[in-house]
Amino acid sequence: MDRRKFLAAGGVGVAATALATPAVAQDVREWKLVSAWPKNLPGPGVAAQTLADRITTLSGGRINVTLYAAGELVPGNGVFDAVSEGTAELYHAVPAYWGSKSKGILLFGSQPFGLSADEQLGWMVHGGGQALYDEMYGRFNVKPFLCGNSGPQWAGWFKNEISSLEDLKGLKFRTTGIASQMAAKLGMAAEAMSGPAMFQALQTGALDAGEFIGPWTDSALGYYQVAPYYYWPGVGEPSSAEECGVNAAAYADLPDDLKEVVAQACQGLYGQVLTEY
Amino acid sequence: MDRRKFLAAGGVGVAATALATPAVAQDVREWKLVSAWPKNLPGPGVAAQTLADRITTLSGGRINVTLYAAGELVPGNGVFDAVSEGTAELYHAVPAYWGSKSKGILLFGSQPFGLSADEQLGWMVHGGGQALYDEMYGRFNVKPFLCGNSGPQWAGWFKNEISSLEDLKGLKFRTTGIASQMAAKLGMAAEAMSGPAMFQALQTGALDAGEFIGPWTDSALGYYQVAPYYYWPGVGEPSSAEECGVNAAAYADLPDDLKEVVAQACQGLYGQVLTEY
Numbered sequence: 001m002d003r004r005k006f007l008a009a010g011g012v013g014v015a016a017t018a019l020a021t022p023a024v025a026q027d028v029r030e031w032k033l034v035s036a037w038p039k040n041l042p043g044p045g046v047a048a049q050t051l052a053d054r055i056t057t058l059s060g061g062r063i064n065v066t067l068y069a070a071g072e073l074v075p076g077n078g079v080f081d082a083v084s085e086g087t088a089e090l091y092h093a094v095p096a097y098w099g100s101k102s103k104g105i106l107l108f109g110s111q112p113f114g115l116s117a118d119e120q121l122g123w124m125v126h127g128g129g130q131a132l133y134d135e136m137y138g139r140f141n142v143k144p145f146l147c148g149n150s151g152p153q154w155a156g157w158f159k160n161e162i163s164s165l166e167d168l169k170g171l172k173f174r175t176t177g178i179a180s181q182m183a184a185k186l187g188m189a190a191e192a193m194s195g196p197a198m199f200q201a202l203q204t205g206a207l208d209a210g211e212f213i214g215p216w217t218d219s220a221l222g223y224y225q226v227a228p229y230y231y232w233p234g235v236g237e238p239s240s241a242e243e244c245g246v247n248a249a250a251y252a253d254l255p256d257d258l259k260e261v262v263a264q265a266c267q268g269l270y271g272q273v274l275t276e277y
Numbered sequence: 278m279d280r281r282k283f284l285a286a287g288g289v290g291v292a293a294t295a296l297a298t299p300a301v302a303q304d305v306r307e308w309k310l311v312s313a314w315p316k317n318l319p320g321p322g323v324a325a326q327t328l329a330d331r332i333t334t335l336s337g338g339r340i341n342v343t344l345y346a347a348g349e350l351v352p353g354n355g356v357f358d359a360v361s362e363g364t365a366e367l368y369h370a371v372p373a374y375w376g377s378k379s380k381g382i383l384l385f386g387s388q389p390f391g392l393s394a395d396e397q398l399g400w401m402v403h404g405g406g407q408a409l410y411d412e413m414y415g416r417f418n419v420k421p422f423l424c425g426n427s428g429p430q431w432a433g434w435f436k437n438e439i440s441s442l443e444d445l446k447g448l449k450f451r452t453t454g455i456a457s458q459m460a461a462k463l464g465m466a467a468e469a470m471s472g473p474a475m476f477q478a479l480q481t482g483a484l485d486a487g488e489f490i491g492p493w494t495d496s497a498l499g500y501y502q503v504a505p506y507y508y509w510p511g512v513g514e515p516s517s518a519e520e521c522g523v524n525a526a527a528y529a530d531l532p533d534d535l536k537e538v539v540a541q542a543c544q545g546l547y548g549q550v551l552t553e554y
Binding site for chain 1: 331334335336337338394395396398399402403532533534535537538541542544545547548549551552553
């Protein structure tokens with residue numbers, strides 16, 4: 001029914017009362033989505049907001065998801081623990097951030113010289129990947145879904161020109177995941193840190209170089225201002241999957257249709273995020 | 278609530294009555310999905326079934342979708358008209374089949390030497406493609422969504438060996454979409470027909486050659502038995518989008534959450550189908 005017609009027909013007082021008591025009010029789950037990203041950061045930050053909005057819409061408001069950007073509720077690197085412990089119901093981040101919990105987790109994000117974005121999703125859907133993913137994250141009370149992929153990432157931003165592999169030796173380099181081990185084998189001191197922290201570290205000289213994602217997202221973080229040499233291609237992350245983790249108890253408590261809502265909100269974003277890069 | 282506990286606590290008679298009257302029963306939409314494919318044909322036939330099941334699950338049964346394979350309710354090439362006229366609410370097919378309605382429709386399926394599957398989705402999401410798609414199909418009372426992509430298609434199955442472009446001249450060749458015009462420029466007589474019809478036409482000699490999709494789907498249709506020369510790569514369809522069309526009035530009648538259910542069931546399938554090829 002057209003709301004204005006309803007207001008005209010029923011009187012403002014009656015209408016306001018009726019509208020304030022939606023039929024599904026007793027079933028609404030208020031869920032917190034904590035993300036590892038600055039608010040609306042091109043790429044993953046926008047994906048986190050889209051995920052929150054899409055679950056809310058798809059569920060007809062029965063799951064009302066509120067997004068908290070990195071640092072708003074918990075630090076960006078604390079979102080996995082927050083969902084594992086039930087402080088929040090959902091997070092949006094990348095598997096590459098959780099290698100300290102279990103090295104095997106890193107395989108779900110990216111592999112140097114490894115799978116393309118389509119191949120990574122294929123492994124999940126057809127190759128038994130989702131079962132392994134469920135088993136690994138289940139140990140931490142998290143139900144995981146792939147939810148975005150940035151495609152091939154770039155080699156990174158360097159404060160000084162690189163002319164040979166020798167020039168890499170001794171550099172302090174920001175990267176994550178299995179790519180950190182590759183960087184170490186090339187003689188670099190690899191450090192993981194957030195995107196904004198990488199900018200500050202490059203600016204102060206605490207870092208010599210680093211990679212975050214690629215030009216679209218990275219330009220929003222301003223790396224070009226403090227590290228003018230930018231190299232392509234990167235081989236450390238031929239694709240890099242983003243993920244949504246759901247508190248296992250909160251997920252188990254959902255009826256089947258809302259389980260599918262969460263799954264399909266994530267799966268629909270996988271290819272959509274890839275088209276942005 | 279656990280159903281067994283409820284039965285034990287409330288008594289079987291009361292429980293059976295309560296369970297027989299689900300709260301949403303009055304809202305159930307019974308929708309027919311007509312597809313252009315044989316039942317469970319690897320690739321598009323499976324995608325059509327998945328689409329039906331996923332909309333049913335995602336909607337919590339509020340849209341109960343029943344799939345009809347090609348020929349069960351209407352012929353495979355009649356699904357667009359069936360949805361346009363409201364005989365069925367949904368179809369699953371490819372834009373390449375509807376060039377006789379408007380040549381512009383063909384661009385939403387594939388373009389010779391054109392867009393990859395990811396690029397085609399990117400055009401929809403970021404490049405204004407969906408608005409053009411809505412406008413074009415809106416003329417026929419259909420709301421369209423991309424819903425699957427087979428990736429690069431093969432050049433095709435030939436009864437005789439091809440050693441030069443000269444050998445193509447005069448061949449009767451099954452293909453669809455803009456690729457038909459390309460085939461005509463190469464001197465072939467291009468004909469559109471269904472996958473099963475292509476098998477019969479090759480077998481009887483009514484066709485000299487043809488392409489349908491690629492080895493995975495095509496092997497289920499048995500072309501290798503009647504046309505032993507199989508050529509790769511194809512350039513006519515660097516990717517080929519599948520689509521779901523929804524009767525515009527049926528779609529407009531949906532609340533926002535069920536509109537999003539249809540949209541996301543389709544979008545989630547886009548990348549999933551691609552991983553199968």
